[in-house]
Amino acid sequence: MPGVIWLLMVLQALSMSIAPLFFFAGGIAGNALAPRPALATLPVAMVILGTALSVVPLTRLMHTFGRRAVFLGGAALATAGALLAATALMQAHFGLFCLAGLLTGASVAVTAQYRFAAIEAVAPEQVGPATSRVLLGGLLSAYLGPELVVWGEWAVNALPGDRAASEHNAFIGGFLLMALIGLLVLLILALAYRNRGTVAQDNHAEGRPLREIFRQRQLWLAVIAAAMGYAMMSFVMTATPLHMHSVDGHNLLDTKWVIQSHIVAMFAPSFFSGWLIARLGPTRVIVAGTLIYLACIGVALSGRELLHYWWALVLLGVGWNFLFVGGTTLLPLCHRPAERFKVQTCNEFAVFGCQAVAALSSGWVINTWGWNLLVLLSCLMVSAILLALWLNAPRARAAGTA
Template identity: 40%
Template sequence: MGPPCKSLGPVTIISEGPFRRPSAGKRRGRREQRAPLQEGGGSAAVDQEETSQPEGEGERRARRNALVLAIAQGLYFIGATVLISLGALTGHLLAQDKSLATLPVTTYVLGTLVATIPASHMMRHLGRRTGFQIGALFAVAGTSLAVHAIFERAFWLFCAATLLLGAYQACAQYYRFAAADTASEAFKPKAISWVLAGGLVAALIAPQIVIYTKDAFAPVLFAGSFAAAGVAALLAIGVLAFLDIPRLPAQQAGGRQSRPLLEILRQPRLRIAILTGMVSYASMTFVMTATPLAMVACNHSVDSATLAIQWHVVAMFAPSFFTGHLIARLGREMVILTGLLMLGAAGLVALSGLSAVHFTLALVLLGVGWNFGYIGSTTMVTDCHRPEERNKVQALNEFMVFSLVASASFASGYVLHNRGWEVVAFVYLPFVALAAGLVLMLHLGARRSIAAG
């Protein structure tokens, strides 16, 4: 089982070769629950009908956009997987103070946080396609700088590189919202799921890219993997050229103005949706960031840690093929609750042992829990704003989510180094329980309203 992982201490990076349907009444109730009417304006679904094209053409456009964004998501997550797998390990190699090993992952998330609102404004003025392509250019610059920093053994330069990569992630986080821009109310959850399902490509390919390229510039470890991530970003720029999403005016043709953000936030449903997205993503990041370091500290190899991350990424995105159907059948809240329960179960598994199986199973539960919680909360967010309000509401959501994610990624390395793996596996659980309680209250309240109405 290996020694207790209280303190990492000096870690030797081991390099191995490649591894050898309900009633109509219930459906109406759920549709009412998903699209609540707001005082002074209709639901997002009503607004979308007002601005939609003929059904056949609009449906084809929505499906084509979802496919393009799914491919772009896969290419983006190749780079993200490289950073997830190797960011903390590279930081450990380059940093003199080993407690700063996860700082490159933190600067990656910080780059996302800083760029989230500017990215939304950029897309508002330039359009989704151009904004996404500019984001991919940041990845090309970031991976190039990362390769240079690794060769120079420059820890702070490597942190600057991951900061640039975070700007790419800030733009890519809008892929799922962009898929909903042209989708009908019925197709919206599936469009979001399609996009996240694109990450399954990364789950299957990226870890093998890491394994086969990490020694490409031997004896300099890991530089080849970041170079490969840069190539994936270049391919994403070409794929995104096929995206077709029209820009929306700030004021609709009917003369209705976008509501102030504080007015939109008066909806309890929106506040809980944002909170559950924050908890789902931050919990996943907190445990995932520490896992490769903890595995190496417990005498598992880098390749074993990479395979554990591979199963984690598979678990993050493989459920996306049916998460949209589950949301349509069971409702947003039940899917989110299931995800939060899985996030909690991941911590319990992590506490039960230190074998590679325990680490991998915890990461699998963590990935599926993230998928249900994140897609469910994203769909809830899109229920709570009109089309002309999408940029500011989505920007606020992303800013809030990555504020907590940045804190979680930095705290992960500190807690692991100073308190040990057991504390990492336990300390996030109260936040998961709080989010689950709020979602359950929302769900029960909506059921009572439907029964009374």
Template identity: 40%
Template sequence: MTENVQSFVDDRLAKRNAVLLALAQALGGASASIVIATGPLVGYMMLEADKSLATLPVSTMVLGTAFGTIPAGMIMRRFGRRVGFMGAALVAVFAGLLASFSVFQDQFYLFALACCLSGLAGAFVQQYRFAAADTASNAFKSKAISWVLAGGVLAGVVGPQAVILTKDLFDPILFAGTYLAQAGLALIAFVLVAFIRIPRPPRISHAQAGGRPLGQIMSQPRFLVAVACGICSYALMSLVMTATPLAMIACGLSETDAALGIQWHVLAMFGPSFFTGNLIGRFGKERIVSVGLALLAACSVVALMGVELTHFWTALVLLGLGWNFGFIGATAMLTDTYRPEERNLVQAVNDFLVFGFVAAASFSSGALLNFFGWDTVNMLVFPFVVLCLALIGWLVLAERKAVTTV
């Protein structure tokens, strides 16, 4: 059976694909947590003069994901999910090898390029959850997505544990072995995605589908608020998360402490996904986004209370929970703004905007930490949280007024 046939519903095939993609997510998705946990530390060690660029590797990874979102969709529409995923896994293998080589050679910008390639491959990994639902019935789609999200939870464990087990493999060259391990994990993911079978849907343009002009969609108040909340939830999380490993090391904690902190953070990011949808259904999208924003603020409150290990780990867990509620809730709000035929275009535009701002946040994180300190990084969270809460309040009041007027 080839991928050139039209889409069809087959839950047996969907279950098989979901299991493979969940395992691939656990391995291939670990690249992001590896770069997050070690990228700033590697950058700090390589840079002799301007330490403010230490977070550039994480920023280039996020930029790679941002710029890869639209090409990923185009490639998979043209060649199918399997070809796209296999090609991306090979890019991830090469990125890991290049990163390890650059660490051995002490080449900072080459290392940043390798992280960018990891992010590019990560743009395809972001599509795993959608691919799992491609052949699923309506009754099984949510379960298929949940299985892949479970792989995301495992990725949060696999990545940091790979760091802990391999960081001293080529002592005294710290983390060189970690990126070889990243390449190995991506190679296993390549083997897994080679066995998925997903039919490729017929190609159809946005105009043929009868979609509205993009400007009309983007001018909706709900679209603007949803994108703003999505950007703030993700960008604020990135701002604090990227600076945290550096801040922990500066406060006398170890690389293992930092890696375990990132592990708990990623678990907090993805773990609640199994019930966040139920909470949204019960309490509403706007309330869940508001709770997520409040948790982001709580993260900064805890971080400002002290610099002990418990402060950093607690803050990272709150940061992950805040991202989960804020970003997933904002994504759910976004789904109210487009028609089925407009879905791919609007999702791509949203992801491009979100990851663009996330890259800017992660890049500025290092400079802010270097020049102004850890407290300033956390203080910056509060005005953006207040702004987004105000936007949500304005939207709710405006929509209520529109209903009563009608």
């Protein structure tokens, strides 16, 4: 792999740490700050909404100015979001905390583009492994993000001056440490990352219109696999810390362990998912991810002890990896180089738009109807992937015969 792939993997690890930190802190701190219980997961939902709203303008900015300038802006947004989140918790201000979620979401939208920068840096046969390498950075973010909460109490106590004790001190310190990590990412990008190729190399070659491109059933499979995979992951994962800690009474350390294990499970399969795609093809990997999601639903419905949550969230993470890497690898096979920005824009808007709807509805469903119905509603997302696979089955059989 070219050196830029390893650089992007490190940047992914550091930049993505803010997402698990906010997902861990958002539901618990949000539950304490929200004016009513149904809004407890709104800060987490704002992260995903910020991501969805940022996708289109960010992609257009990349088309005009190149990826490096936007990556630098994303690191600055992550730093600002972390500082605003710490300030909101210090002041116990729910609205500010939600605004911090929006800024964080915009930075996550930028980080999600690292995988496309990796795809552009390698030969077509290396697309799957390159995508998996970059996503491996999520392993460190899975540990680092929630772990910042453990170090947060120490960070707050190390600050000069006297401060009143607060139930949110651990989260405040965690976000302050995340702001320092954001500054480190900004420095690495400024010194080490450069754009690949010319900035506006496709301005005079717009390619086919979107309606023609989206006549391909394979493209629909790529988008639906990634979008529904992300939606179910967000729907279940957003509700889990709140339900585990506030409803079922599991302690904070057990809740942190489940969330960390889930995020590790999201990225650890990247050690071998690229190899699986090279051997089996992206469609079969998407099938495997769908089956794992069905197993996740079965485990989540079977009980609410610690290990039920742990196994369900681990299976949720592995299924997400297979669906997301499979869909991302399939996407470049469906468009020409000149069409990449507009197809990537549609894909990212679908992925993060569906994730935003799932996250926004998760808090309402878990508070109104409970855990079992939330898990059963996840079947709708799996059904959409199964339908896309069924519609692609004749083409897949023909390709296998050939």
